[in-house]
Amino acid sequence: MKIRVISIPVQDQEKALKFYTEKLGFVKKIDVPLSEDSRWLTVVSPEEQDGPEVLLEPSPLHFEPAKVYQKALFDAGIPYTQFNVEDVQKEYERLIKLGVEFSVKPTEMGTVKIAVFNDTCGNNIQIVQML
């Protein structure tokens, strides 16, 4: 068994693609239409294009429990998932310049440094640096 894809529920796939590629710097890998309003849309890290893919999956807007779950996580400030970076402070400064909103500024937590931002598609995302 291998981990090839992790999914993030996004409220608007086109908006998410722009955010994850233009702001975060990921690269689009697969973009296949599934139905009239959804695509199998994945992005990868530019340094690891054969590594795990992030699936920007449409939020199940018509399934109430999932909608409630995503909103509750977001309102509580809890990250949906996290990405590793070399330097959280640098990444924070780069993303702030691009207009990204952070709910947790770079903070040391023992042996890691973390920060949390809004992906504009319904999720908080955490970036982590191992100290």
Place this chain on the structure above:
Amino acid sequence: MRCCNCKMIFDMSNMNIYLKEITRIKNKCFFNQGQLDTVIGTRHFINNNYDKQLNLDLLSHLRFTSKFHLIRLYKRYYGQTPGQYLIDRRLEKAKELLKEGQSVTETCFDIGFESPSSFSTLFKSKFGLTPTEFQKRAIFTKSDKEEF
């Protein structure tokens, strides 16, 4: 609320649930700055010297602690021993060098291993491919991409 590490005072009332929780965990689990300095310092030393002959005697001596205490602390904060981390660090570097086309033997010595055969065995147990197989696949994938 006062955080023991940084002596900052947090106003919890403006925090969301996650921020409150990480502040709570930080105060409860990461208050011992001396221990944190020891393990973080050890990790940085390994990152900068993984290609040299490192052993626990040296690592513990550098941090003025006993070998067993260092292993316990390191495992508590990073979830693996310094020895396991050193192997991971070396093997990650090996992957980079192999992708660049460096020979298996040269790679083995460059990352601090002494025996190419034990390096190959370890590499295979970690990644499921021998260094030679890994290199062939990496070079094939690269040329495949360039062709298209």
